[in-house]
Amino acid sequence: MKELDFDVIVVGGGPAGTSAAYMASKKGCTVALIEKEKKIAETVRTSGVTWISDIEKFGIPNECYNPIRKFSFCSPKNSVTISDEIAKAAVLDVRKTYRFLAKRAEDTGAELFLNTNVSDILKNSTGGCTGVIAKSNDKQIQFNGKVVIDASGFGSVVAKGLGHVKQWKKFGVGAEYEVKTEKLEHDNWWLMVGKEYSPAGYAWIFPTSENTARIGVGIGKPDSDIDPTIRLNELIDKKMGPIKDLGEIDKIEFHYGLIPNEGLSRKTVYDNLILVGDSAGQANPLVLEGIRYAIRFGEVAGRVAADAITDGNTSKASLMTYEKEWKKAIESNINSAVKVQSRWVGLSDEEWNKELSIINELTADEFLDFIRADFGVSKMLKLATHHPKMIVRQLFNMVKGT
Numbered sequence: 001m002k003e004l005d006f007d008v009i010v011v012g013g014g015p016a017g018t019s020a021a022y023m024a025s026k027k028g029c030t031v032a033l034i035e036k037e038k039k040i041a042e043t044v045r046t047s048g049v050t051w052i053s054d055i056e057k058f059g060i061p062n063e064c065y066n067p068i069r070k071f072s073f074c075s076p077k078n079s080v081t082i083s084d085e086i087a088k089a090a091v092l093d094v095r096k097t098y099r100f101l102a103k104r105a106e107d108t109g110a111e112l113f114l115n116t117n118v119s120d121i122l123k124n125s126t127g128g129c130t131g132v133i134a135k136s137n138d139k140q141i142q143f144n145g146k147v148v149i150d151a152s153g154f155g156s157v158v159a160k161g162l163g164h165v166k167q168w169k170k171f172g173v174g175a176e177y178e179v180k181t182e183k184l185e186h187d188n189w190w191l192m193v194g195k196e197y198s199p200a201g202y203a204w205i206f207p208t209s210e211n212t213a214r215i216g217v218g219i220g221k222p223d224s225d226i227d228p229t230i231r232l233n234e235l236i237d238k239k240m241g242p243i244k245d246l247g248e249i250d251k252i253e254f255h256y257g258l259i260p261n262e263g264l265s266r267k268t269v270y271d272n273l274i275l276v277g278d279s280a281g282q283a284n285p286l287v288l289e290g291i292r293y294a295i296r297f298g299e300v301a302g303r304v305a306a307d308a309i310t311d312g313n314t315s316k317a318s319l320m321t322y323e324k325e326w327k328k329a330i331e332s333n334i335n336s337a338v339k340v341q342s343r344w345v346g347l348s349d350e351e352w353n354k355e356l357s358i359i360n361e362l363t364a365d366e367f368l369d370f371i372r373a374d375f376g377v378s379k380m381l382k383l384a385t386h387h388p389k390m391i392v393r394q395l396f397n398m399v400k401g402t
């Protein structure tokens with residue numbers, strides 16, 4: 001079997017892995033970035049909603065996204081639209097974005113191995129990860145590394161292979177069509193809530209250009225046993241809610257994916273091993289968005305791995321800087337978002353109609369902070385105590401946990 005030696009081995013060429021590979025090689029490490037598909041983002045498994053401030057921070061070019069300025073919600077008997085002066089949200093061209101991130105990693109020196117499927121994990125006598133075995137075109141390659149970064153997404157192939165984690169039990173399943181539409185408000189997204197759209201989740205219309213959009217349905221498991229693909233086809237066939245305003249719809253491509261929804265329950269460092277992105281469960285549970293965290297903490301993982309290698313100590317204790325840094329950044333926000341999510345999952349259609357009236361009282365910035373789970377303690381306290389509308393104060397008191 002062919003053997004290759006690298007400082008850092010990154011498993012998975014999604015946003016977490018490409019960002020980890022970029023940062024580790026920028027810090028001077030030799031890096032293998034291993035992806036099982038033939039091309040980066042060959043299969044799209046995400047709707048790609050994110051925030052322009054994050055996109056700009058990451059240096060992702062303008063042509064990679066469609067800006068969104070209006071945020072519409074509908075429940076069976078209510079509908080609200082919050083409009084902003086300028087676009088602060090975006091729907092990514094997922095392929096362009098992920099390929100941009102991968103090229104950036106390659107340009108800094110990371111070696112990209114496509115069509116290379118990690119099947120076995122190597123460990124030393126004390127259980128520390130020492131590398132992986134992958135199959136590429138019927139040939140096996142052994143990759144030896146000082147630090148392995150598990151960025152393999154929902155499957156967490158490295159951590160699972162070492163017995164550190166088990167399959168996620170609580171997760172979201174999403175089915176989505178990229179479609180061409182006859183009519184479209186290209187800067188207005190729709191979230192559709194209530195049992196007829198999704199019994200434990202929501203449906204969406206996310207515009208990707210002047211005349212293309214992603215229409216999808218997400219369902220929480222094990223809360224509901226509805227198949228999101230069946231429900232999605234029903235919604236499109238019956239032209240339910242705002243789908244009817246799109247006119248003729250031509251399906252271009254089907255997307256399907258799974259996302260963990262267990263809050264921040266996992267340990268994310270072990271000897272010589274870091275988990276990042278969906279593998280670590282780093283997603284905002286409110287709307288199950290994880291791309292910006294995958295990129296941000298991918299970069300942190302790459303940096304911490306490189307520093308540990310330079311120091312000659314890649315033990316769990318040394319890599320713990322990574323876990324401390326990402327937890328400090330998002331742990332309390334995610335815990336607050338989990339509370340809002342629990343409230344939302346339990347709402348009846350009638351209660352959703354009322355919830356939208358509360359959401360309608362938020363300014364565009366308050367709404368964005370809310371949906372992004374940017375519940376900084378001082379901001380939350382201010383909303384819970386001083387918001388002019390009592391129902392909004394009550395909502396934020398609930399988020400605070402009082």
Ligand SMILES: Cc1cc2nc3c(=O)[nH]c(=O)nc-3n(C[C@H](O)[C@H](O)[C@H](O)COP(=O)(O)OP(=O)(O)OC[C@H]3O[C@@H](n4cnc5c(N)ncnc54)[C@H](O)[C@@H]3O)c2cc1C
Pocket residue numbers: 011012013014015016017034035036037041045046047048049050116117118119151152153154155157172173174175176218256257258259276277278279282283288289290291292294
């Ligand atoms: C239906 C749906 C809609 C979503 N919508 C949004 C959204 O609008 N906004 C948002 O921010 N987030 C969204 N998310 C979540 C977002 O997609 C994830 O949080 C994000 O993709 C996590 O990135 P990642 O790099 O950790 O994992 P992934 O993007 O899953 O990347 C993992 C990579 O690892 C590769 N891989 C897996 N196993 C192996 C192996 N054995 N060997 C080699 N390579 C392997 C995979 O092929 C893949 O390329 C959505 C998720 C779903 C399921």
